[in-house]
Amino acid sequence: MTHEATTTPAAAPPESVTSQRIATALMDAILAGEIRPGEWLRQDEIAVRFGASRLPVREALRILESEGLAVLSPNRGARIPELSLREVNTYYRMRERLEPLTLIDSLDHITDAQIDRIEGIQREIELNTDVSRFLVLDREFHMTSYAACPSEMLLATTLRLWNSTQHYRRAFMLLAGNDRAAVVNAEHRLLLDAISRRDPEDSERFLVGHIRRTRVALTSHPEVFASD
Amino acid sequence: MTHEATTTPAAAPPESVTSQRIATALMDAILAGEIRPGEWLRQDEIAVRFGASRLPVREALRILESEGLAVLSPNRGARIPELSLREVNTYYRMRERLEPLTLIDSLDHITDAQIDRIEGIQREIELNTDVSRFLVLDREFHMTSYAACPSEMLLATTLRLWNSTQHYRRAFMLLAGNDRAAVVNAEHRLLLDAISRRDPEDSERFLVGHIRRTRVALTSHPEVFASD
DNA sequence: GTGACACACGATGGATCCAATAACAACCCT
């Protein structure tokens, strides 16, 4: 749209609305790890932080809820949910089934420029050594591959699954390091090749393998999850 | 706690909160077909209908949005989305991939009493001739089979997919009638048998077949969908 | 007659104030 490159893959919602602006800022803070699972989001505190009244904050919390980033209890407030190992495992199994569909539908409309962009991201991943940077690049890699999917609902559901598990991916990476980078790069290269050939079967195969291996690796570190 | 029975039916969200009460009522109205896709949900009108101010109505609309039953445009309002044939097709392909997972996870915890209940519902389906009643019973059949799934997120996602496509299922049934009842009953019986044996492979096989055949039947009537 | 512009109306978004609910703590009674 504009000359500025947007970091978010989908069309960003208009920022003129205060509630949406607060929701976006809170979402970024949560995904960046500044707000962690288990923390309460007090309306008054957020309101003064953004120089607004509590009303748009309440709407923002509802938006966060619809994104799966917060749970609202009546008369109790909003908090970031703490996920158990079992729950994250389920989220990843949902991803293994859903994301191939997102990718397959995206393959029907993906452009050469988008494929080039994915390859550029992968090159940057292979040169990168910082863990936090990897989380951003990995997300960009996959989201760009999904960007051409025509179904907003499918994209939104995929994004929800990514957002809800973001904290545990980071906790795992900070703990285990990126010494498995060679495996990730091999998987990404195979996936990228299948995408560039616009081959739905191979794309699904390598994507499922990639998500599944990540799930197994994640769940081998129970200490980063809630105690169930 | 006290000797008095609780008025709320335990599983349902607390109705003491006005916004939740309005959201539930609106959701029932949408699923019952009283509010149809494309219609605008004006805050003022809903507020006077429920004898409340516009504020809880705004929260209720946010809840509806998170359920996938409404889309909110800033400064424009909320409306029930009109889905094209392509979009409903995508929703059903999502169901084909996700609901087997919901069912498989449910099979690990499902009780004999729940299985008996599913069989009772199926018996009622076979005796029933009314189309509207079938929609309710069919939903009950499947939702009861998913009820033991321990993942709230997976259940909620499944429910969203059902709710979002409810209107088009009804439009199709009212148009095509239930002359395919024999096929549905056969599919349900096979699925029920697999569930009662707690067989995940057969359960997935028959469930996918059931959803897929329904999708093909649905999409053979393009006249019930938005023009894309 | 048709196009564009401007104005007015209606609906939504936001701020402030008040009521209700839940966690917390001190207190009293047993």
Add this chain to the structure above:
DNA sequence: AGGGTTGTTATTGGATCCATCGTGTGTCAC
């Protein structure tokens, strides 16, 4: 001293009023 109860406080839920945005209509110019 312990458990139950009650009062206090902080936080959320709701109502009313005002500002802002989008839309429709009417008019004026071409």
